[in-house]
Amino acid sequence: MADADTARLCTEIVRSVFGPLTATVTSIILTHGRLGLPQLLRFSKLKPRTVRAAILVLVQHNLLWHSQSEEEGEVFEINIDECLMRLRYGRYVWLAEQLYGKSGGEIVQLVLDHGKLRPPDIVAQLSIYDLVKAPALLTQTLHKLVDEAYLKPSTLLSHFSPREKLIRYEGEEKRKISGFPTAREVREARETAQARLTREEEEAEQVGMKRKAKDHSHKASKRKAIEEDMEVDDGVYFRVNCERFNIHIRNKLIETAASERFNESASTVLRATLKATEPRQRKLTDVRSDPTSFANVAMHLPDDVDLAAGLVLQSSKTPPTMTLVKEYLGILASADNPTPAGRAASFVSLGGSKVQVEFEIIARRLQRRVLESVARERHGHEGVRIIRLLADTGMMDEKQISKIGMMAAKDARPLLSAMSAESLVSLQEVPKSADRNPTRMFYLWYVDLQKASTVQLRSLYKTLYNIATRRQAEQEEPNLKAVLDKRQRSDVSQDEERLLTRNERELLAQWEKKREKLTVLEMRVEEAVFILRDLGTFAINDD
Incomplete structure (x- = not known):
């Protein structure tokens, strides 16, 4: 069940697209949790035909999970993540047009408008004004979108809540344990259940492409050879893979961060590094990119780029491009600062002649920058000073914060209380004695990044x-x-x-x-x- 702010936002998104009746059904499910059809009819006070139509619309657009249980029967649950993704749909269409031209943008927009579609329906609707050339172009673009995972098949598994399946799989694994389970056995059961769910999802998404047989005739020998090739399965419904487009948004944020930290030339080299590994980037949870060589990075640089403009060179002679690329990658990897602080400030990591983009390190730094901007807006530069001090040092008491942060104790105390009320900083109690008397305790402040x-x-x-x-x-x-x-x-x-x-x-x-x-x-x-x-x-x- 979503919190009040998330529920109101999702309801407003559904209302703006599908109207007030569908928004009413969405709001009830978000407020009460997952419900069956009788409960929906009772809470909404709408006609059964209207509620069924709203459910069909939400299922068609991947906004509603439904499942069958022995205790409750068939129940429905809102897919909150998919609902919030609708705020980025315009950007997805723009990205598809940038990658695959006008036809790619039209295909993605049509699939987003309908939730899920089969390839023949996509080609038929987009080629009504040009029945000669358009079908071949659309089929080719559609093949690229499916092959590179921008469109993924909509299977039965995608309509069931993965959280519910994970809980059921985890329960099955725990029942295999004899006796009282240890913490290690519980962790292993959770990991086994997660691996099983991931394997099922990967197997279900393999149905989008199928093999076809082509006959090629050789004019001289008149012999035929059969070559197997891949084609899009016309019987499968496809939906937009939001995570694949989110990877491009993440990469753009990384490029912007490098440009703000260094200069445009460093951002260009980092963009080339990301493009060199972009085809193998499929999930946002990747800790780092696949390793790629310096030569591959240089191949993805624009032809008209002037890398020497971003460096102060000792001689007037411009070094080779490969030398400049290595210099920029060394700067991005903080090679001149081989300490934990330098590692935390890096964008890439170097290993021999290979380079990898460190997604996790960059993500943590971007996340911390957002929290610092919130602290600056609400509590001024003193709030940012406390956030950085606690994030870099760890737990500290009030006297240490005021001393190291060069703030008066009478100013630090109310500021810490105000920031604690907004969860920007958290408080940890450390008792001096077993009775946990408040007067005999250490009170340590720290930054809980996830909570904040x-x-x-x-x-x-x-x-x-x-x-x-x-x-x-x-x-x-x-x-x-x-x-x-x-x-x-x-x-x-x-x-x-x-x-x-x-x-x-x-x-x-x-x-x-x-x-x-x-x-x-x-x-x-x-x-x-x-x-x-x-x-x-x-x-x-x-x-």
Whole structure:
């Protein structure tokens, strides 16, 4: 069951796309937890036909899990992660267009609009205006999207809650243990259940491609050879693989961080390193990229790049490109600082003639930067100083913080209390005696990165909901709504300059500026959400 801010945001997302009735069903499931159809009918007070239609829509768009249990019968549960991913759908379409041209963007947009589709339906809907050339181009682009995992098959397993299956598998493994299980046996049972679930998911997603046999005739010898090739299975429904597109968003954030830390040339070298290993990047949970050679990195550099512009060279003669690439990779790896601090500030790691991008180290640094920006906005530079001091040093008491942080004790005490109320810092009690008397205890402050990220993530969800509500309220203003409805007319849309008055055009221009500002703000907040939620899985895995 989701918290209040997440539930409101998911309900608003569903309402803006599928209407108020489907949003009502979504809100009830998010508020009460997973429910069966009789409970949904009783809580929603809607007609059975309406509730069934809403359930079908949510299942079609991968927003609803359903499962069968002996105690409760068939129950439904909202897929919160898939619902929140809808905020990035526009960016997914843009990325597909950048990678595979206009046809790639159209295919991804069509699949996102319908939830899941079969290849013949995709080709048929997009080639209605060009029945000669379009089908071949769309089929080729669709093959690339499926082959490189931007589209993945929608199987029966994808409609069941993985959390429920994991609990059931873990229970089966624990029942195999005789006697009282130890902590090691419980951990091994959990790992075995997770490996079983992962194996099932990987096997289920192998149905997207099938082998076909082609006959090639040789004109001279008249002999035929049969060659096996892969093609997209026309009988499988495909959906968009959000994680594959999220990898591109992560890589862009890494490039931006390198550009801010060093310069554009270092960012270009890091971008080439990411592109060299991009085809093998399939999951956001990868700790680091696959190793690649320096020569492979140099091959992915743009032809017109001037790497020498970002370095201070001893001589006027420009060194070879490979020498410059090695120099930049050494800077990105913090080769001049072989200490834990240098390791924590690196972007890549070097091993012989191979280089790897350190995703986990960069993600932790980006996550910490988001928390520091929150502390700076709410508590000033003193709050950032405390966050950095505790994150670098570990647990400290109040006197040590005020002394090392060069702050007066009367200023540090209320600041720590305020930051503790927002979970930016946490308090650990260490008793001096067995009676745990509060007067005989050490009180140590520290930064719990996972707890702070979780609390700030809820605050960001609340901000996203407020942005969506503000946009909807602005759009429902009577004067603006009348002008927007007028612009929807076919005659007005073809000649707005002549059929709209000057006041109406000015009102529309003001609305476009407001909507643009709200969209930019939404993108910035969503970027922080991506860092804390999607890149914050490393901290969860460590626990």
